Structures are given as structure tokens and as C-alpha cells.
Amino acid sequence: MSAPTETPTGASWEELARSGAAQEAEAPAARRLELVTFELDGDPFAAPVAQVREIVRLRPITPVPRVPDAVRGVISLRGEIAQVLDLRRCLGLKPAVASRSSRIIVIHGEEGGVCGLLVDAVRDVLRIDEDETLAPPPGEGDLVVALCPRGDSFVSLLDLERVIELGLARTS
Numbered sequence: 001m002s003a004p005t006e007t008p009t010g011a012s013w014e015e016l017a018r019s020g021a022a023q024e025a026e027a028p029a030a031r032r033l034e035l036v037t038f039e040l041d042g043d044p045f046a047a048p049v050a051q052v053r054e055i056v057r058l059r060p061i062t063p064v065p066r067v068p069d070a071v072r073g074v075i076s077l078r079g080e081i082a083q084v085l086d087l088r089r090c091l092g093l094k095p096a097v098a099s100r101s102s103r104i105i106v107i108h109g110e111e112g113g114v115c116g117l118l119v120d121a122v123r124d125v126l127r128i129d130e131d132e133t134l135a136p137p138p139g140e141g142d143l144v145v146a147l148c149p150r151g152d153s154f155v156s157l158l159d160l161e162r163v164i165e166l167g168l169a170r171t172s
Contacts, residue, residue, distance in 0.1 A: 034127050044123070
């Protein structure tokens with residue numbers, strides 16, 4: 001067996017690794033958020049990746065009669081029926097015609113079900129420490145739970161459960 005190699009400081013790489021692991025165990029780890037970012041009316045929004053089951057291309061949505069205005073209808077996902085909400089309407093934004101970049105973010109619903117959220121475009125995944133987020137400004141209601149800095153702008157983190165609750169209650 002060969003002798004452990006030493007670092008420029010004289011300690012072995014194994015000693016450094018153990019020391020780093022011990023420091024990591026002692027230091028409280030910042031809670032890391034992973035957020036899927038998407039656009040609505042040109043503005044950036046986000047949702048926790050943990051709540052997202054999948055992201056699918058826009059497909060035919062079957063309308064359902066006598067439902068709240070925010071409900072676009074239902075789609076079939078490999079034989080499973082998912083209700084689709086227009087996230088623009090849930091947030092009180094003006095409706096828009098779907099485009100090639102429009103997507104349906106499928107989230108885990110209550111009791112094992114799923115719900116789809118129609119968005120203008122999905123952008124990427126944002127990873128940020130929870131302590132870097134900022135409280136939303138007054139007047140945002142309880143739909144935006146935090147603002148996440150991104151360069152010179154901010155991404156609004158949505159409370160999806162509250163958004164869905166309001167979307168299902170909102171009628172035109």
C-alpha cells in the first residue's frame with residue numbers, strides 16, 4: 001500500500017477530506033431551494049421543483065362546462081385525467097393565446113391526484129439558499145410567498161396550493 005500523498009500544506013488529502021466533512025457536519029446547512037422558473041405575461045415566476053411531477057408540451061384541452069373561469073379543461077396524461085388551470089387567470093392577468101412555448105406544469109395534487117398549470121413558457125431551474133430570499137412587498141396578498149434575486153431582477157415564488165384554491169374559486 002502506498003503512503004498517503006500530501007497537500008502543499010503538509011496534510012494528507014484524506015485528512016483534509018475528514019476535516020471538511022467534520023466542518024460541514026458542525027455548520028448548520030443553509031436550506032437550498034430548487035425552483036422551476038416560468039413566465040407569465042413577460043414576468044418571471046417560480047414554483048418548488050418538489051411540487052412538480054412533470055412538464056408537458058401544450059396538447060388539446062377538453063373544455064368542461066360550468067367550471068370556474070380559471071379552469072381551461074382537462075387533459076389525459078397516460079390515461080390519468082388532469083384538470084388544467086390557466087395560471088394567468090388564477091393570478092388575475094389578462095388571458096393570452098397559447099403559443100409554441102406554452103407548457104403545462106403538472107403538479108402533485110391532493111390525495112395523489114394531479115393538476116396542470118398552463119404557463120407562457122418554462123425557463124429553467126433556479127437554485128438558491130432560502131436565506132437569500134426576500135419577503136414580498138405589501139399588497140402581494142398571499143400568492144407570492146417570497147422574492148428570489150436573480151441578477152438585477154427578482155423571481156416571484158408562488159404558493160401553488162393557494163393559487164389553485166383561488167383559481168378554482170374565481171368565476172367570471
